Amino acid sequence: MNILVIGPSWVGDMMMSHSLYQTLKQQYPNCEIDVMAPNWCKPLLERMPEVRQAITMPIGHGAFALGERYRLGKSLRHQYDMAIVLPNSLKSAFIPFFARIPIRRGWKGESRYFFLTDLRSNKKDYPMMVQRYIALGFEKGQIPNAADLPCPVPYLQIDAVAQQHTLKKFEKQTALFAQRPIIGFCPGAEFGPAKRWPHYHYAKLAEMLIEQGYAIRLFGSAKDEAVGEDIHHALPDTLRPYCVNLAGQTSLNEAVDLIADCVAVVSNDSGLMHIAAAVQRPLVALYGPTSPTYTPPLSDKAVIIRLIEGGLMKVRKSKDSDQGYHQSLIDIQPNMVFEKLIGLLAKA
Structure with missing residues (x-):
């Protein structure tokens, strides 16, 4: 299984997302994980062994750029089985939709019902941001509650x-x-x-x-x-x-x-x-x-x-x-x- 993650745009959030990548490797042992994120994130993603590659998000934070998102999504067609969208914005769900990725998973936010096939709506059951990331690594209906949710600790490799x-x-x-x-x-x-x-x-x-x-x-x-x-x-x-x-x-x-x-x-x-x-x-x-x-x-x-x-x-x-x-x-x-x-x- 090939998985595309639409990553966050902040250093702290990117670090916490590493707990999700570890969870995905546990839930889908043979999966390959690519993360789309701003170019500055690459040094962090390269130090996370669970990530196969970092894909540069060329669109600036907050920019709508629908045409560019369509072209980027189209270039990614037939490469991924599942996408996980970490930001809550509507526009962050466009690229996996345009890429026609069959499973598109994320939390409810900004009226993006049409763009996600696996929409989660119980975000408030998970009070920590890292828990919300980790929960997206589980199949719907199999997510442990917050008290029982395993939390792999983020780490960075030092050469x-x-x-x-x-x-x-x-x-x-x-x-x-x-x-x-x-x-x-x-x-x-x-x-x-x-x-x-x-x-x-x-x-x-x-x-x-x-x-x-x-x-x-x-x-x-x-x-x-x-x-x-x-x-x-x-x-x-x-x-x-x-x-x-x-x-x-x-x-x-x-x-x-x-x-x-x-x-x-x-x-x-x-x-x-x-x-x-x-x-x-x-x-x-x-x-x-x-x-x-x-x-x-x-x-x-x-x-x-x-x-x-x-x-x-x-x-x-x-x-x-x-x-x-x-x-x-x-x-x-x-x-x-x-x-x-x-x-x-x-x-x-």
Whole structure:
């Protein structure tokens, strides 16, 4: 059986989708899985052994582009027995429909009844995003309830030789680290400062860790470079050599290799948090308005800190501080994170 998965467009969601691919291999042992996703996803999919190939989705996130979706679907005809559509949008179901794939499976969403042959409507029975992905790996009528649903943990393969090449590339930036063990910080978040732990808390934590003999790598995309610089400049002059800002300087592949090289990671709820969990790094995950019930780090080496109750809060901007930070994240003090992190390191 050949299966086409229409994948998600975000790093964290892509990482959680790995649990589905593992489930598909368990349910259909001889299946071959191809995943259609944005080109930036390829480094992650290439590290998932269950995936045969990544097919580039050439259409930008949010673009309708019906004609291009038709042409792409037509080019995939007679290649697949089943398609699984992970995004909830109507347009995400077009390509498998145009490809005439016999079984087209997905959750109910955006009036796409006509386009899916195996439509699931009980999404709310599965409170976690990863559970919703995994449930699509089962035949209808054979899906365990949420409490009994097996959850394979996402993981990424690390090639030791490739990792050494990555470490060699960035050795000048970390030359002053000497033999200090390295802690990774992931201070960015997709939707801005309301989902970020304050930069001054990260800086204080970095100061505490450097004084204990650690060094700090800051990770993120180009748009996180500024917050990385805020953290770096908030450190005392004498400690700055032991903190390097790599935000915007690494490819996704290089970030995976470098995160895997850290002894532990501290992260906001972000895609890099899910990568840190997937490479089995001891992890302190910091949550505010987002929900650890819905999208937790899937690792037994992770500790979550969240000081408020309730589910996902749809906060895009916050007026709780001049910098836009949310009060629930401001209230997480550096000493709380330090204690949890040291506890994880002691266990490791």
